[in-house]
Amino acid sequence: MSALNILHVDKTFGNTQVLKDISLAIESGEFLILVGPSGCGKSTLMNAIAGLEPVTSGDIQIGGEDVTWRTPAERDIAMVFQSYALYPSMNVRQNIAFGLEMRKMPKAQREEAVARVADLLQITPLLDRKPSQLSGGQRQRVAMGRALAREPQIYLFDEPLSNLDAKLRVEMRTEIKKLHQRLGTTIVYVTHDQIEAMTLADRIAVMRDGEILQLGTPDEVYNDPVDMFVAGFMGSPSMNFIPVTLVSRDDGYVLRVLDEQDPTGAPLELPWPPAREAQALHEWVGERLILGVRPEHFVEDETRMETSFDGTRLDVMATVVEPTGADILLQATLSGTEVTMRLGPKSQVAAGERVALRVDMSRAVLFETTNQRRVA
Amino acid sequence: MSQTDSPLPRSRAKAARHSLSGSLERMLPRLVIAPSLAVALFFVYGYMLWTFVLSLTDSGMLPQYDFIGFAQYARLFANERWNVAATNLVVFGGLFIILCLFLGLMLAILLDQRIRQEGALRTIYLYPMALSLIVTGVVWRWILNPGLGVESLVRSWGFEDFTFDWLVNPDMAIYALVMAAVWQASGFVMALFLAGLRSIDDNLFKAAALDGASLPKVYWRIVIPCLRPVVFSAVMILAHIAIKSFDLVMALTGGGPGYATDLPATFMYTYTFTRGEIGLGSASAIMMLCGVLAILVPYLYSELRGNKHG
Numbered sequence: 206m207s208a209l210n211i212l213h214v215d216k217t218f219g220n221t222q223v224l225k226d227i228s229l230a231i232e233s234g235e236f237l238i239l240v241g242p243s244g245c246g247k248s249t250l251m252n253a254i255a256g257l258e259p260v261t262s263g264d265i266q267i268g269g270e271d272v273t274w275r276t277p278a279e280r281d282i283a284m285v286f287q288s289y290a291l292y293p294s295m296n297v298r299q300n301i302a303f304g305l306e307m308r309k310m311p312k313a314q315r316e317e318a319v320a321r322v323a324d325l326l327q328i329t330p331l332l333d334r335k336p337s338q339l340s341g342g343q344r345q346r347v348a349m350g351r352a353l354a355r356e357p358q359i360y361l362f363d364e365p366l367s368n369l370d371a372k373l374r375v376e377m378r379t380e381i382k383k384l385h386q387r388l389g390t391t392i393v394y395v396t397h398d399q400i401e402a403m404t405l406a407d408r409i410a411v412m413r414d415g416e417i418l419q420l421g422t423p424d425e426v427y428n429d430p431v432d433m434f435v436a437g438f439m440g441s442p443s444m445n446f447i448p449v450t451l452v453s454r455d456d457g458y459v460l461r462v463l464d465e466q467d468p469t470g471a472p473l474e475l476p477w478p479p480a481r482e483a484q485a486l487h488e489w490v491g492e493r494l495i496l497g498v499r500p501e502h503f504v505e506d507e508t509r510m511e512t513s514f515d516g517t518r519l520d521v522m523a524t525v526v527e528p529t530g531a532d533i534l535l536q537a538t539l540s541g542t543e544v545t546m547r548l549g550p551k552s553q554v555a556a557g558e559r560v561a562l563r564v565d566m567s568r569a570v571l572f573e574t575t576n577q578r579r580v581a
Numbered sequence: 582m583s584q585t586d587s588p589l590p591r592s593r594a595k596a597a598r599h600s601l602s603g604s605l606e607r608m609l610p611r612l613v614i615a616p617s618l619a620v621a622l623f624f625v626y627g628y629m630l631w632t633f634v635l636s637l638t639d640s641g642m643l644p645q646y647d648f649i650g651f652a653q654y655a656r657l658f659a660n661e662r663w664n665v666a667a668t669n670l671v672v673f674g675g676l677f678i679i680l681c682l683f684l685g686l687m688l689a690i691l692l693d694q695r696i697r698q699e700g701a702l703r704t705i706y707l708y709p710m711a712l713s714l715i716v717t718g719v720v721w722r723w724i725l726n727p728g729l730g731v732e733s734l735v736r737s738w739g740f741e742d743f744t745f746d747w748l749v750n751p752d753m754a755i756y757a758l759v760m761a762a763v764w765q766a767s768g769f770v771m772a773l774f775l776a777g778l779r780s781i782d783d784n785l786f787k788a789a790a791l792d793g794a795s796l797p798k799v800y801w802r803i804v805i806p807c808l809r810p811v812v813f814s815a816v817m818i819l820a821h822i823a824i825k826s827f828d829l830v831m832a833l834t835g836g837g838p839g840y841a842t843d844l845p846a847t848f849m850y851t852y853t854f855t856r857g858e859i860g861l862g863s864a865s866a867i868m869m870l871c872g873v874l875a876i877l878v879p880y881l882y883s884e885l886r887g888n889k890h891g
Contacts, residue, residue, distance in 0.1 A: 294806030
């Protein structure tokens, strides 16, 4: 039985439709992440699940029961807010116990729950402090503790890490993941950070303009995106989009890279792997398409790291070299298109030099130019 | 200012002029402040001191300087009328502050519920504060006058036994004062509370809703405790309004009936300027100053300490 079921939910504010026929189901114990740029409706969807904003039409079921018109308190959910929303006048203990107190839990049980949660999150020494005396990370823990104390059916996290500094964010991310693995809780988590989405989620729902574009595992969303938006949104640095023309040859399909600056020169041609010759490709011969290649699917030719890696060779001019420590990000011009590549840290590339590369075409994807949908 | 790429001589001349105008610039604030500081020192603090000196003399119609120690203060506390005035201040000040806080908070909470025409309503509630207390007093005197106002209106409707004579009833007249003063000031308190409410994170309400708290509970347990600094400021402001109340009493009751609604301020005025007892009046003025200081000093202390920490 699914823990949360959202059926054809619509939401309009005045004339703007912020949620368009959203349907999704979450299994018990699943970690679902709603990800998308700001204004995509992900927070509205979360508020609709929480009952903080009424939906215009559609149904929301929690644990098999229709809760569409129930108040937030009657839904058996807990929420962690971006601003933490700790009650400023209460100490940590009272903050955690407040929800239990409102649910008329006896005092002894309440104290037991607070002790359990404080132990779990290692905030026992902070119990008598006021929120104003806590650091960002500690407030974050208390906010999670407040949610955990109630043991609800579903946890909602609304961009919980975006107010933390970079280092703490990574730590808390791991902590949330550990907590989820240990407690097996059902979590719906909103973020605009695609790395958080990739690292935490069992499944990711990528949203844009009030619609779910793709719902799948992190691997599916990353390697098998349904359209250019999903492909470009997931992954950092983002996927390279190269305009090409599909050409049919005797030995298979070839992608001819268009060079706007130099139309007379010999065009670069990338053979499409024969193993991936989809039926659909046939009807696109002679058409303009967009080739999507992830930065890590380029490999410097000299390294010959993997003998099995039989990519297509190409020759580019390096424009910017950005070493990040773990690897080197290389900006280069490939037949007039700016392309980002992720090379190994030992690479000796310098800006202004020509670099010999191979590209792994077996992982590349093709999109239509008009509606940006995936072709192959 | 001088890092322009203009030719050297010009910039040197500029620098010379700069130093002259610079010293003027440094002096200017002090020069501008000095006259008003002198005036304030003389007319506020000088006269305070003079009043204190007079309170130690047996001045009558005119000031004179036969010092008699604190005898005027002893006479003051033995004076029945002063005791009425002081008791009135406690009743009036207490009720005024409590009612203003309560009404102001209620209005602010109700206005904060994202209602339509909030701006217009806020202005309406704040308007009494724009009136002078004299006007408030006169308006309420007419409203409460048994022969002209509410009582005569209700009687003209046929309720011949209706009485609403607070203004002329010595036991109730002080409450008539409270009513007018609350009407005047509660809109202002509302504005203070509204500003406080607006600064509260919306997510607190959402979190409390998820925790299962009803709206009155949210306000009582979470929001109002957050407004403590606002309550504190409001009490300070209202308390000194209450202690200094003079014009409202003069316009509404004139201290009457008899001296039933005398407040320290009207007591001081009456003794100093109409009864020819400047010594006693000065003593009462100094007592009022002590009352204001008793409230103001802790307030300033906490404010300044707060600033240092903030």
